[in-house]
Amino acid sequence: MADLGRAALVVSFGLALYAACAGTYAALQKRNRLADSARNALVACFGSTIVAAIVLALALVHHDFSFVYVANHTSRDLSTIYALTAFWGGQEGSLLLWLLVLSGYGALVVLLNRKLLRDLIVWVVPIMGTLATFFSFILVAVASPFKTQVPPLDGAGLTPSLQNPYMVAHPPMLYLGYVGLSVPFAFAAAAMISGHTDERWIVATRRWTLTAWMFLGFGQILGAHWAYIEVGWGGYYGWDPVENAALMPWLAATAFLHSVMVQERKGMLRVWNMILVALSFELAVFGDFLTRSGVVNSIHSFAQSPIGGWFLGFVVATSLFSVALILWRLPLLRARTKLESALSREATFLYNNLLFVALCLTILWGVLFPILTSVFLGESRTIGRPYYDFFLRIFGLPLLLLMGIGPLIAWRRSSARALLKTLRWPILAALIAGGGLIAAGAGSSHPGLIAYTFCVFVLTTIVVELVRGTRATGSLLQLVARNRRRYGGYVVHAAVVLFAIGVAGSSAYQTNVERTLKPGQSTRIDGYTVSYKQMQKIPSVSESGRQVEDRAVLALGGRAHGTLDTSLINSSLLGPSHEVGIRTDYLRAQDLYVILSQQNADGSVIFQILVKPLVNLIWLAGFIFLGGSLITLWPDAREQRRLVARLALARG
Amino acid sequence: MGVTGRTRSPARLVVALAVAGVLAVFLIYTAVGGSEPLLQPSNLAGHNGNVSLTGKVVGKVKGDAGSTGGLRFTLHNIQGASILVPVVYRGAVPDLFKTGREVNLNGHLNGSTFVSTSMTTKCPSKYTTAPNSTE
Numbered sequence: 001m002a003d004l005g006r007a008a009l010v011v012s013f014g015l016a017l018y019a020a021c022a023g024t025y026a027a028l029q030k031r032n033r034l035a036d037s038a039r040n041a042l043v044a045c046f047g048s049t050i051v052a053a054i055v056l057a058l059a060l061v062h063h064d065f066s067f068v069y070v071a072n073h074t075s076r077d078l079s080t081i082y083a084l085t086a087f088w089g090g091q092e093g094s095l096l097l098w099l100l101v102l103s104g105y106g107a108l109v110v111l112l113n114r115k116l117l118r119d120l121i122v123w124v125v126p127i128m129g130t131l132a133t134f135f136s137f138i139l140v141a142v143a144s145p146f147k148t149q150v151p152p153l154d155g156a157g158l159t160p161s162l163q164n165p166y167m168v169a170h171p172p173m174l175y176l177g178y179v180g181l182s183v184p185f186a187f188a189a190a191a192m193i194s195g196h197t198d199e200r201w202i203v204a205t206r207r208w209t210l211t212a213w214m215f216l217g218f219g220q221i222l223g224a225h226w227a228y229i230e231v232g233w234g235g236y237y238g239w240d241p242v243e244n245a246a247l248m249p250w251l252a253a254t255a256f257l258h259s260v261m262v263q264e265r266k267g268m269l270r271v272w273n274m275i276l277v278a279l280s281f282e283l284a285v286f287g288d289f290l291t292r293s294g295v296v297n298s299i300h301s302f303a304q305s306p307i308g309g310w311f312l313g314f315v316v317a318t319s320l321f322s323v324a325l326i327l328w329r330l331p332l333l334r335a336r337t338k339l340e341s342a343l344s345r346e347a348t349f350l351y352n353n354l355l356f357v358a359l360c361l362t363i364l365w366g367v368l369f370p371i372l373t374s375v376f377l378g379e380s381r382t383i384g385r386p387y388y389d390f391f392l393r394i395f396g397l398p399l400l401l402l403m404g405i406g407p408l409i410a411w412r413r414s415s416a417r418a419l420l421k422t423l424r425w426p427i428l429a430a431l432i433a434g435g436g437l438i439a440a441g442a443g444s445s446h447p448g449l450i451a452y453t454f455c456v457f458v459l460t461t462i463v464v465e466l467v468r469g470t471r472a473t474g475s476l477l478q479l480v481a482r483n484r485r486r487y488g489g490y491v492v493h494a495a496v497v498l499f500a501i502g503v504a505g506s507s508a509y510q511t512n513v514e515r516t517l518k519p520g521q522s523t524r525i526d527g528y529t530v531s532y533k534q535m536q537k538i539p540s541v542s543e544s545g546r547q548v549e550d551r552a553v554l555a556l557g558g559r560a561h562g563t564l565d566t567s568l569i570n571s572s573l574l575g576p577s578h579e580v581g582i583r584t585d586y587l588r589a590q591d592l593y594v595i596l597s598q599q600n601a602d603g604s605v606i607f608q609i610l611v612k613p614l615v616n617l618i619w620l621a622g623f624i625f626l627g628g629s630l631i632t633l634w635p636d637a638r639e640q641r642r643l644v645a646r647l648a649l650a651r652g
Numbered sequence: 653m654g655v656t657g658r659t660r661s662p663a664r665l666v667v668a669l670a671v672a673g674v675l676a677v678f679l680i681y682t683a684v685g686g687s688e689p690l691l692q693p694s695n696l697a698g699h700n701g702n703v704s705l706t707g708k709v710v711g712k713v714k715g716d717a718g719s720t721g722g723l724r725f726t727l728h729n730i731q732g733a734s735i736l737v738p739v740v741y742r743g744a745v746p747d748l749f750k751t752g753r754e755v756n757l758n759g760h761l762n763g764s765t766f767v768s769t770s771m772t773t774k775c776p777s778k779y780t781t782a783p784n785s786t787e
Contacts, residue, residue, distance in 0.1 A: 362678060382690040575748050601716075
């Protein structure tokens with residue numbers, strides 16, 4: 001079986017290399033049949049990678065410990081579903097998943113666009129082929145998942161912290177996001193190489209970019225929820241380099257999704273869009289470099305692997321390639337119109353883009369700071385949470401405000417008077433909300449107060465737009481169906497507002513106290529009464545060794561009723577771990593979150609108790625974000641017609 | 653509206669100025685304060701202020717993080733040879749803390765002992781080698 005997997009990967013490498021080399025030659029020499037052959041090779045590369053993936057999946061499910069990878073990441077008592085998730089639980093399997101998704105996207109994109117965008121596809125094939133060549137080479141020569149050994153009696157097992165339902169969805173979603181950003185990159189590069197820099201590549205790749213962006217965004221929300229319920233520190237995002245690695249390309253892609261609208265409509269920001277698409281792609285690969293090289297200090301632990309060097313080389317090479325292409329094609333990328341007014345939709349989109357990129361670069365600077373200080377100052381220095389939180393407010397709050405203004409301001413030129421007239425209801429609602437919040441005591445946190453006021457402003461703009469549109473068409477459903485892109489966008493904006501409310505509420509207004517209680521004692525926090533009833537000792541033996549669970553049973557009163565458990569599990573193999581107790585108050589969307597911090601010799605227990613207002617809106621926002629993204633992605637006949645019209649225009 | 657080759661869009665100037673301004677703010681903010689040295693046991697000596705220390709827990713773990721004596725253990729570089737740094741930690745013990753784990757500590761040197769009140773255990777999540785080969 002391992003031989004079949006190895007052979008399939010060698011075939012994938014050969015096919016990808018052929019797609020890259022023959023595709024380039026065919027595109028340069030305008031040889032149509034050879035170009036078709038290269039395209040078919042890219043599709044076949046997906047086929048052979050599927051074979052390799054099936055071989056690894058079967059080996060995992062059947063606990064075939066003659067595969068080193070299987071023995072290192074699974075064990076006999078691991079359930080089938082977690083044995084399968086071990087596919088992306090280790091380095092080599094993750095790389096195979098990357099190649100599988102990359103070749104899958106490549107095959108699909110060239111097959112779907114082979115007729116309408118033939119002039120671009122002839123270059124997309126060698127570019128996607130080159131990317132696939134790199135990953136298949138790594139899998140064949142550097143980190144093969146098909147190394148074999150004399151099978152041991154049992155495997156090492158999957159790290160218990162990864163045996164979690166989120167392990168099924170979170171990593172594949174991130175991969176679908178990271179790798180999906182290769183498609184707009186390949187099209188942008190193809191447009192520049194071919195010299196066909198009209199807007200077709202943007203129209204053709206909008207859905208692909210949105211798909212990648214949707215997966216990357218939703219994958220991060222899943223990861224945040226996983227951390228929130230599992231890690232037991234009361235938070236959901238720690239600005240860790242590995243978390244930032246997923247956030248940075250998402251921010252760059254968000255900027256791109258907005259600025260392409262300006263290019264489609266006005267022919268502006270063409271160089272900027274090329275830069276953004278390259279930045280999104282490079283940051284995605286750079287994220288992979290971060291997770292594999294161990295070059296930065298993260299709470300996530302990595303194997304020190306030589307793969308980091310390969311990835312760094314890949315990032316540098318593709319970055320130089322992108323910069324060279326943009327410089328070469330600058331004359332073709334000149335804007336066809338110019339910005340007429342600082343008060344216009346295109347200007348608002350430009351501000352939005354600058355803020356997104358600024359936030360992205362801030363995070364990148366924070367991630368690179370230890371490396372840069374180590375190289376230039378001789379001592380590695382690190383920047384903590386206050387830095388990130390500070391800049392999130394500086395760039396995030398104006399972004400929130402622009403989300404309300406951008407969709408309503410006129411293209412080309414507007415006036416302050418016209419804008420005030422359009423926004424009179426949202427401004428009024430925001431002022432009333434701000435006043436109400438101050439009266440309700442929310443003025444204790446200025447960023448929180450500003451965030452909430454801006455949220456009300458944006459939500460009102462969305463409601464006003466929906467009411468206005470529904471009046472015109474007679475039905476909300478019809479309104480959304482007629483312009484999925486616009487109204488799907490509003491749904492995504494509504495999700496971002498909910499997300500912002502959740503983040504502001506759970507961070508700016510959270511209560512976090514430490515209480516030492518003996519059995520029978522109670523404490524009151526934010527309307528909740530928490531009574532410590534008793535400690536139960538529950539010994540057990542599992543694959544993680546012998547363990548004793550010290551489970552504190554709490555009785556709740558006030559705003560909540562019933563009991564709540566929180567545990568400290570001491571495992572002989574793994575050390576201590578916490579099981580947090582969470583009671584959700586659905587009416588207030590808030591959580592009572594209790595952590596058993598420590599047991600004292602006198603029988604008392606130190607509990608960390610948090611009340612996190614509105615935190616559940618973050619998870620709700622994730623699903624609304626997914627729904628809004630799907631609305632904008634839904635096939636739209638008008639868009640296809642627009643592509644055909646642009647093709648006719650490009651052919652002159 | 654057409655644009656000739658010599659015309660410069662004001663958008664470009666706005667972009668350039670904004671990016672430059674933002675970068676300047678980063679540099680000032682991060683250079684003036686907000687950062688602290690990121691060290692390993694081997695290069696900890698001589699640092700008197702607050703630092704971030706990363707290493708691997710070796711030997712026995714003694715004491716109690718909630719008591720005045722604190723939790724006491726020894727830290728070694730994650731890789732390669734290094735001196736052993738005694739650590740006294742007071743605070744919540746993070747998940748999965750034990751001998752052999754890699755940890756991040758924030759604190760300061762008090763004589764030859766590192767005193768800390770903030771600790772995170774590195775999450776043995778993705779891309780680690782198998783547990784039996786690391787421990």
